[in-house]
Amino acid sequence: MQIVTTDKEKCKACYACVRNCPVKAIKIEEQKAEVLEERCIACGNCVRVCSQGAKKIYSFKEIVLEKIKNGGKVIALLAPSYPVSFYPLKPGEVHGKLKAFGFTRVEEVTAGVEIILPEYGKYLKETQDYVISSACPAIVSLIEKHYPTLVNHLAPIKSPMEALAKYIKMEEPDAFLVFIGPCIAKKNEALNFRENYIDAVLTFKEIKELLKGVNGGDTYEYPRNFTQSFPIPGGLILSLKQRGYEIESRRSISVEGKEQIIETLESLTNNRTSGVLFYDLLFCRGCIDGPEIDSELTYIERRQYLLELSKGNKTILSKKPAGTFRARYTVKARKLPLPTEEEIREILAYTDKFTPEDELNCGACGYNSCREKAIAVYQGLAEIDMCLPFLLKKTRGEAEFYRNKYEMENRKKYYLDGITGQTEKIIEVKKLIEKAAMSDGNVLIQGESGVGKEIAARTIHYLSERADKPFVAINCAAIPESLLESELFGYEEGAFTGAKRGGKAGKIEQADGGTLFLDEIGDMPLSMQVKLLRFIQNREFERIGSNTPRKVDIRIIAATNQPLAKLVKEGRFRMDLYYRLNVFNINIPPLRERRDDIPLLVNRFMNEFCERRKMAPKIVTSEAMNILMNYSWPGNIRELQNVIERAYYLAEGNLIKPEHLPAQLTSKALSGERITKITTFKEAVAEVEKKLIIEGLKATNYNKLACAKLLGIPRATLYQKIKEYGIEA
Numbered sequence: 001m002q003i004v005t006t007d008k009e010k011c012k013a014c015y016a017c018v019r020n021c022p023v024k025a026i027k028i029e030e031q032k033a034e035v036l037e038e039r040c041i042a043c044g045n046c047v048r049v050c051s052q053g054a055k056k057i058y059s060f061k062e063i064v065l066e067k068i069k070n071g072g073k074v075i076a077l078l079a080p081s082y083p084v085s086f087y088p089l090k091p092g093e094v095h096g097k098l099k100a101f102g103f104t105r106v107e108e109v110t111a112g113v114e115i116i117l118p119e120y121g122k123y124l125k126e127t128q129d130y131v132i133s134s135a136c137p138a139i140v141s142l143i144e145k146h147y148p149t150l151v152n153h154l155a156p157i158k159s160p161m162e163a164l165a166k167y168i169k170m171e172e173p174d175a176f177l178v179f180i181g182p183c184i185a186k187k188n189e190a191l192n193f194r195e196n197y198i199d200a201v202l203t204f205k206e207i208k209e210l211l212k213g214v215n216g217g218d219t220y221e222y223p224r225n226f227t228q229s230f231p232i233p234g235g236l237i238l239s240l241k242q243r244g245y246e247i248e249s250r251r252s253i254s255v256e257g258k259e260q261i262i263e264t265l266e267s268l269t270n271n272r273t274s275g276v277l278f279y280d281l282l283f284c285r286g287c288i289d290g291p292e293i294d295s296e297l298t299y300i301e302r303r304q305y306l307l308e309l310s311k312g313n314k315t316i317l318s319k320k321p322a323g324t325f326r327a328r329y330t331v332k333a334r335k336l337p338l339p340t341e342e343e344i345r346e347i348l349a350y351t352d353k354f355t356p357e358d359e360l361n362c363g364a365c366g367y368n369s370c371r372e373k374a375i376a377v378y379q380g381l382a383e384i385d386m387c388l389p390f391l392l393k394k395t396r397g398e399a400e401f402y403r404n405k406y407e408m409e410n411r412k413k414y415y416l417d418g419i420t421g422q423t424e425k426i427i428e429v430k431k432l433i434e435k436a437a438m439s440d441g442n443v444l445i446q447g448e449s450g451v452g453k454e455i456a457a458r459t460i461h462y463l464s465e466r467a468d469k470p471f472v473a474i475n476c477a478a479i480p481e482s483l484l485e486s487e488l489f490g491y492e493e494g495a496f497t498g499a500k501r502g503g504k505a506g507k508i509e510q511a512d513g514g515t516l517f518l519d520e521i522g523d524m525p526l527s528m529q530v531k532l533l534r535f536i537q538n539r540e541f542e543r544i545g546s547n548t549p550r551k552v553d554i555r556i557i558a559a560t561n562q563p564l565a566k567l568v569k570e571g572r573f574r575m576d577l578y579y580r581l582n583v584f585n586i587n588i589p590p591l592r593e594r595r596d597d598i599p600l601l602v603n604r605f606m607n608e609f610c611e612r613r614k615m616a617p618k619i620v621t622s623e624a625m626n627i628l629m630n631y632s633w634p635g636n637i638r639e640l641q642n643v644i645e646r647a648y649y650l651a652e653g654n655l656i657k658p659e660h661l662p663a664q665l666t667s668k669a670l671s672g673e674r675i676t677k678i679t680t681f682k683e684a685v686a687e688v689e690k691k692l693i694i695e696g697l698k699a700t701n702y703n704k705l706a707c708a709k710l711l712g713i714p715r716a717t718l719y720q721k722i723k724e725y726g727i728e729a
């Protein structure tokens with residue numbers, strides 16, 4: 001019969017019961033702690049430490065109430081420690097209350113002590129080998145179930161409770177005997193021990209609950225003597241001596257408390273008896289400290305109170321007990337399988353314990369060491385993953401995973417939102433950007449000038465795993481051929497005239513771990529293309545002036561507004577390099593192919609610009625917006641950005657009207673003004689060209705390269721015309 005059961009709903013896998021169970025009689029299954037009857041000694045530790053109240057003790061309450069209700073002969077047997085539990089109620093008053101409650105007779109187990117003392121006296125005299133007392137049921141179970149080699153040393157004598165019960169049953173065989181005490185193990189004794197005369201066991205807590213509201217009956221002074229000290233540590237030896245039995249102090253010892261008990265039994269198992277012949281073992285610090293003692297007195301006060309009561313010298317038993325009060329104890333131990341060293345290592349490895357240093361022995365699982373726990377796993381008592389450091393590591397890993405995922409989502413939103421546009425074409429581009437970010441291959445971005453190639457490259461970098469490493473950009477068209485190599489690969493000190501002291505890391509080195517953005521790759525000279533290809537193939541390069549190869553880990557994103565495939569056909573771009581760069585291809589459509597994005601872009605640039613300058617945004621009239629939507633935008637988004645900024649300054653009120661837009665958008669430059677003077681064709685063209693260049697320069701903030709792109713003319717032509725028309729640039 002199971003004494004302690006678990007309410008699985010309430011069990012929260014804290015392993016406090018495992019930790020406090022002296023015999024590891026707890027099995028964890030699906031994170032619920034279940035008490036194993038075959039190992040349990042009913043010490044009550046698991047009940048005491050369960051903060052969730054998940055451990056339930058077998059209750060006889062209903063049976064007792066039923067018996068009393070039916071008017072049966074129900075006799076209460078009070079454990080010798082009861083005065084301390086019921087204090088300040090006097091012992092006599094407790095008798096009265098129990099009677100008033102319905103017990104037909106009340107006895108005290110000190111009478112049982114009187115019965116067993118001669119049995120002990122006799123047995124100790126006749127036995128050569130050492131003897132272990134058997135009055136404490138937790139000790140009996142502990143030895144029967146866990147120290148089988150010591151069973152023969154248990155005194156084959158009934159406990160005082162059983163002895164008194166037998167004594168009473170001899171007088172009143174039909175009586176229903178209820179033991180009332182501080183101990184859960186007594187329930188085990190009543191239910192599971194071989195020969196039992198006790199019918200029910202109530203703890204002090206339980207009986208007090210039942211007696212609530214019961215008015216005291218007639219008080220009764222039970223005879224008292226030295227047996228009253230039986231529940232305090234050493235009580236049995238003391239009582240034997242008081243009774244006149246020769247117990248040599250040097251050869252007898254009383255041991256209390258679970259740690260000391262386990263230590264004693266371990267040493268006895270190893271035949272280390274220290275010459276002691278009588279071991280009086282109590283699992284608790286005496287019965288005055290039993291798990292269900294429920295006393296308002298301190299431990300010392302309890303001891304003193306019982307010693308005071310033990311001063312009486314009355315005989316308790318009215319007549320000499322007849323019959324034998326011997327008991328038999330048997331081996332109930334079940335050997336659990338033991339794992340091999342290799343199996344232990346395998347189990348440990350599951351929770352990432354590969355070396356002795358990995359075994360933290362933190363005890364969070366309830367076992368004293370990782371090895372003990374591994375053995376319990378093998379024996380089916382513990383679950384393999386009930387290891388706090390392991391689980392924490394795992395959850396941290398998971399948390400990291402989710403944090404990364406969450407961060408990625410946020411980043412994605414942040415960076416992809418940086419690319420304004422809702423047309424199908426730009427959504428397609430965003431999807432490609434996301435995919436490219438997931439891969440680590442080189443990317444080639446193509447598109448007209450100002451379509452957003454660089455912003456796409458940056459987005460790929462910041463969405464990729466390289467995000468926390470550098471994004472380094474280099475414009476291959478803007479750097480003279482002679483400098484490009486040193487810019488890319490760096491140089492050593494003294495590599496050439498003018499080389500900096502200490503040398504210099506090139507863009508490739510600076511981008512280590514991150515992304516190198518090669519803008520205008522189509523403009524890269526063929527000689528450099530060869531060197532770049534070699535680097536891409538070997539992932540190795542040398543600084544100019546050095547023979548030492550250096551390794552870097554970078555991803556290359558190249559961009560161009562030139563038709564690279566055509567350049568390859570024309571032999572102006574290396575095919576092998578083209579294929580190396582074109583692992584992932586993204587084509588960004590010109591703005592004129594996604595006009596519907598223009599209002600969104602206008603809105604964004606207006607807000608960004610105003611925010612930067614701390615100014616209030618202006619409204620773009622529908623006429624002006626119409627013009628913006630219908631223009632061909634050769635300079636794409638960059639041109640639109642500049643147009644908005646310029647219009648903002650030109651508009652004096654808060655409305656941006658068509659007249660605030662550049663002439664080339666409204667075609668006014670060619671058609672709007674009346675011709676007042678006839679000029680030559682050449683002069684008129686020059687006039688228009690000059691105006692266009694001035695507007696273009698303003699629109700691009702006087703960036704000649706951008707202006708040339710905006711006007712769709714080579715840079716050299718722009719320089720020539722600026723000079724020719726004397727334009728201030």
Ligand SMILES: Nc1ncnc2c1ncn2[C@@H]1O[C@H](COP(=O)(O)OP(=O)(O)OP(=O)(O)O)[C@@H](O)[C@H]1O
Nearest residue numbers: 418419420448449450451452453454455561637638
């Ligand atoms: N979809 C977009 N949403 C918001 N801003 C954009 C978008 N595309 C481009 N831009 C902005 O337009 C400007 C030009 O973009 P970017 O420099 O990326 O173009 P590009 O194609 O690399 O130009 P180039 O070929 O001249 O180097 C930048 O200020 C960029 O922030």
